Amino acid sequence: MSIIDKYIIRKFLGTLAFMLALISIIVLVIDIQSKMPRIEASHLKIGNFLIHFYPYWLIYLVMTFMSILVFITVIFFTSKMANNTEIVAIVSGGVSFHRFARPYLIAALLLASSILVVNHFILPWANVKKNKLIIYTYSTTKQRKFTDRRQISTQISPKEFVFMNSYDPEAKSGDTYLFQRFDKNRKLIYQISAEQAAWDQKKKSFLLTNFYEKSINKDNTEKLSKGEVKYQKLGGDPEEIFPNELLGENKTTPELIRFIRHEKEKGNANVAAYQNELYARTAMPFSIIILTFLALSLSSQKKRGGLGINLAIGISLAFVFVFSFEVLKLVSTSQTLPPLLAMWLPNIVFAPVAFVLYWKRANQ
Incomplete structure (x- = not known):
């Protein structure tokens, strides 16, 4: 690994760590202030949440938006390199753009593989801790969906049924x-x-x-x-016999696969939400690689407006990516699109765009 590789990887990971720490602190303070009335209304102490909820909630939040954070990180530090003419100096020294992009690929692969493991095996553990208390941060109406007594009518196998007039979850x-x-x-x-x-x-x-x-x-x-x-x-x-919408988050991937299979065997056709959770665990880490090269292509040239215009473009595209992902979750849950296609569609759309822009930039 050359000096340039180490330099870029260090800037990549260092900037990402700084942004993660900064955004986590800001989001944590804002979220505590917004949720404090609901927590106190549930007769719980905010100190208990700071210890037993927010550390795990932050893990969930970071993993959910990691691809977008990587995207903005790459735009930020690459734009600074372009404005300081560092990229021009590197390319003028005989280094091709493909060679210049290699440390970006190494860092993106390292992050994607790490997050893949976290999403499939570690994040569910954090979600178990988080979801024990998260219902008390919801609005009163939504909280009742998880706490109020309700009528049960469910099929637990192809030939077995359970009914309860009033069930307390x-x-x-x-x-x-x-x-x-x-x-x-x-x-x-x-x-x-x-x-x-x-x-x-x-x-x-x-x-x-x-x-x-x-x-x-x-x-x-x-x-x-x-x-x-x-x-x-x-x-x-x-929890498995009468599942709620949070159950999928709490299961490791092998457990979630078995649960989905069991739900299908017993005749439950409404498993799209759990399939969305399963497929998103792989699709989101893969998007890190795509968005890294999209950000590199957009920010590796010095532009009029400098860092500001690049960040504006980056944040706009990040919003489109997140918005499309959330919309596709709803579309998939309503069984309009297959969950596998819905969770991978943003990657399918953004991958050709990233490839075209990267190829165009590399051949300038």
């Missing part, structure tokens, strides 16, 4: 419980109802209180029984 218990199992001909073969069902963490089962049980034999005879308590396993924790 925080207490993991519900009233008027009903479980039904059918055979391949859609004939009821087993049913159990109970006044209450409460999750027992140690036994990984629901404790049914005052239950009535019915089994139907092949000759249509019925076996009836009742009792005060009975444990029943449903093949998973309540």
Whole structure:
């Protein structure tokens, strides 16, 4: 690795680290001020959030917007190099533009591979910590989606169904419980109802209180029984049996793949949100490479207006990228586009643009 390579990589990573620290502090202060009334309204202490929420929330935020931060970083320090005629001096010394771009590729690959590992295995761990408290930062209406009692009607396998008249997601218990199992001909073969069902963490089962049980034999005879308590396993924790929109974030990629497969097997067609999470974990790191070369192509020439015009262009393109990504998530969730295509579409669109601009710049 030459002196130029080390110099550019050091500027790349050093500027990125500075921007990460600066933006994290600014965003943290603004976010605490905006969310403090909701946290206090939930009778929780802000100090608890500073220790048990915000460190993990910052990891999530940085990983989500890392490609955009890299994009702006490259524009910032490359524009400064161009304005100081450093790039002209390097190219005039006989170094081709392709050779000049090599340290950018090395740094981008290093960042992309690191973030790929973080997204698939480390970020879910941080999300588990974050999501324990994040609902208390939501508006009252949105918070109720996660805390209020609700009616349950769900299919847990192709032949098994669970119903509860009123389920408390925080207490993991519900009233008027009903479980039904059918055979391949859609004939009821087993049913159990109970006044209450409460999750027992140690036994990984629901404790049914005052239950009535019915089994139907092949000759249509019925076996009836009742009792005060009975444990029943449903093949998973309540979070998986009755999933919310945050569950996908909490699972490592192998766990998420198994969960999506299980949801499809039990007949749940509404898995697009979880597939978006899965595919975005790879698509976002890959976008770092694309946006690095797009930023290099846009900022490696000295322009009238200097750093300001380059940053304006960069921030505008970053906004387009983020906005398109969020819109495509909504489009995919409504099943208008396949999740895989939706999560990779920004890369598919920006990659040819980056290639054309880079090739044009390299051959000037």
